[in-house]
Amino acid sequence: MSEQSRPPKLGRVATYAGQSLEVLRGMILDGTLAPAERLNEVHLSQALGISRGPLREAIQRLASEGLVEAVPHRGVYVRSFSARELSDLYELRIALETHAVRLAARYAPQQRIDELGSMLDETESSMGVHATSAYPEDPDFHARLARLAANPPLVEALTDVGRRIRLARARSAHQPRRARTALDEHREILAALVARDGEGAAAKLESHLTSSLNNALAVLRAAEPD
Amino acid sequence: MSEQSRPPKLGRVATYAGQSLEVLRGMILDGTLAPAERLNEVHLSQALGISRGPLREAIQRLASEGLVEAVPHRGVYVRSFSARELSDLYELRIALETHAVRLAARYAPQQRIDELGSMLDETESSMGVHATSAYPEDPDFHARLARLAANPPLVEALTDVGRRIRLARARSAHQPRRARTALDEHREILAALVARDGEGAAAKLESHLTSSLNNALAVLRAAEPD
DNA sequence: CTACTGACAACTGTCAACAGTTTGCCGTAG
DNA sequence: CTACGGCAAACTGTTGACAGTTGTCAGTAG
Numbered sequence: 001m002s003e004q005s006r007p008p009k010l011g012r013v014a015t016y017a018g019q020s021l022e023v024l025r026g027m028i029l030d031g032t033l034a035p036a037e038r039l040n041e042v043h044l045s046q047a048l049g050i051s052r053g054p055l056r057e058a059i060q061r062l063a064s065e066g067l068v069e070a071v072p073h074r075g076v077y078v079r080s081f082s083a084r085e086l087s088d089l090y091e092l093r094i095a096l097e098t099h100a101v102r103l104a105a106r107y108a109p110q111q112r113i114d115e116l117g118s119m120l121d122e123t124e125s126s127m128g129v130h131a132t133s134a135y136p137e138d139p140d141f142h143a144r145l146a147r148l149a150a151n152p153p154l155v156e157a158l159t160d161v162g163r164r165i166r167l168a169r170a171r172s173a174h175q176p177r178r179a180r181t182a183l184d185e186h187r188e189i190l191a192a193l194v195a196r197d198g199e200g201a202a203a204k205l206e207s208h209l210t211s212s213l214n215n216a217l218a219v220l221r222a223a224e225p226d
Numbered sequence: 227m228s229e230q231s232r233p234p235k236l237g238r239v240a241t242y243a244g245q246s247l248e249v250l251r252g253m254i255l256d257g258t259l260a261p262a263e264r265l266n267e268v269h270l271s272q273a274l275g276i277s278r279g280p281l282r283e284a285i286q287r288l289a290s291e292g293l294v295e296a297v298p299h300r301g302v303y304v305r306s307f308s309a310r311e312l313s314d315l316y317e318l319r320i321a322l323e324t325h326a327v328r329l330a331a332r333y334a335p336q337q338r339i340d341e342l343g344s345m346l347d348e349t350e351s352s353m354g355v356h357a358t359s360a361y362p363e364d365p366d367f368h369a370r371l372a373r374l375a376a377n378p379p380l381v382e383a384l385t386d387v388g389r390r391i392r393l394a395r396a397r398s399a400h401q402p403r404r405a406r407t408a409l410d411e412h413r414e415i416l417a418a419l420v421a422r423d424g425e426g427a428a429a430k431l432e433s434h435l436t437s438s439l440n441n442a443l444a445v446l447r448a449a450e451p452d
Numbered sequence: 453c454t455a456c457t458g459a460c461a462a463c464t465g466t467c468a469a470c471a472g473t474t475t476g477c478c479g480t481a482g
Numbered sequence: 483c484t485a486c487g488g489c490a491a492a493c494t495g496t497t498g499a500c501a502g503t504t505g506t507c508a509g510t511a512g
């Protein structure tokens with residue numbers, strides 16, 4: 001067991017397992033597979049036109065992303081989140097993302113920050129047309145913000161948390177009013193970032209995410225007030 | 227596709243995939259499978275006495291934990307970490323763990339904090355005997371500290387980061403002197419926690435982890451000074 | 453009417469074989 | 483001697499079938 005060699009460069013090739021992963025993730029996040037629903041391997045593999053092997057691999061990865069929960073010998077279920085779990089996820093996200101923005105304020109090259117600004121401009125101009133995007137906290141802004149920290153493991157962790165949050169608040173989809181507010185808050189965060197004010201950006205980001213959480217919680221409780 | 231039901235309670239049953247996961251994780255963390263080494267599915271499945279199916283599932287999970295890297299059609303490799311990646315991991319860990327300790331200072335019940343203290347006493351008394359534990363930052367203390375935050379996703383994230391760090395610094399195993407220092411630093415952190423001084427505990431924790439990182443980096447550079 | 457028992461059906465876990473891709477080797481041409 | 487091309491071995495991706503477990507539902511005893 002000493003077969004020395006170095007990992008090759010990544011040469012992406014399509015694989016059924018990989019494709020199924022993306023399809024299933026989409027089905028979960030857009031509600032085709034509802035929370036608490038059980039995934040039947042036979043039915044799903046037939047629906048996707050593949051065998052159970054690759055499907056099981058895809059499901060496995062979904063479990064590691066926290067989108068489904070697998071119980072040995074009893075099947076896998078789309079995760080459903082309580083209000084408490086949603087709060088926990090947001091708290092984690094706040095810790096990660098405020099740290100990311102502090103790093104970005106210190107180390108991010110000016111150009112990348114400017115790109116974020118022009119991205120916001122595009123979002124705003126397309127806003128009048130499409131009325132609103134499907135999701136107020138457009139993941140793009142936050143994902144790009146995270147990447148400015150230039151810390152791959154941090155980005156990875158935030159991606160996972162982001163996906164779970166998106167699933168947890170799937171029902172509270174579009175909220176036109178909040179989308180407008182969110183854009184303004186994004187601009188404030190960016191302004192602090194341009195000024196290289198890490199603490200200020202972190203503070204604005206935290207309040208932004210906190211109000212986003214409160215909004216989600218309100219919708220959640222309105223849906224099931226028990 | 228609307229099969230309603232609720233997720234059952236967890237009823238752990240042994241499964242080849244699950245067992246293989248733990249075996250393989252152990253082999254990677256203790257160096258039996260060296261960094262950059264390729265995992266041959268056929269050889270491994272024969273060595274473990276199982277077929278490739280469950281083995282592939284176990285490998286899949288290792289990949290999601292960040293311990294191996296899978297390249298489609300080219301095999302999976304035990305991850306090896308550069309100094310930069312190790313720093314990134316520590317930075318992420320610091321962000322997560324300082325946040326955890328702040329939460330702990332605010333919300334953790336007194337009893338759980340006291341348990342941490344008696345655990346440190348045991349560690350110290352067993353220290354003269356075994357001379358030193360295999361790993362200076364004994365994962366137990368940090369893992370328990372994380373759990374005090376009472377935020378499962380946060381604990382999960384820290385577990386993953388901890389495993390990767392442990393792999394990254396696998397070579398720099400025992401360091402008796404540092405183990406002694408680490409224990410003292412743990413006591414300081416705990417003292418701040420007892421005083422419910424979240425900021426103080428966070429600061430002490432950060433410097434503790436920073437010196438741990440510097441120690442690891444020094445060992446790493448000594449091993450391969452290129 | 454309720455609680456237990458046993459068999460059946462459905463589903464997940466596992467296996468062995470097949471198929472497609474990658475990689476290394478060998479021969480040939482320049 | 484070096485560069486290119488094609489063949490073959492090795493390995494990963496995929497499949498369909500088998501095995502063991504779980505959950506359900508009659509049927510029966512209390």
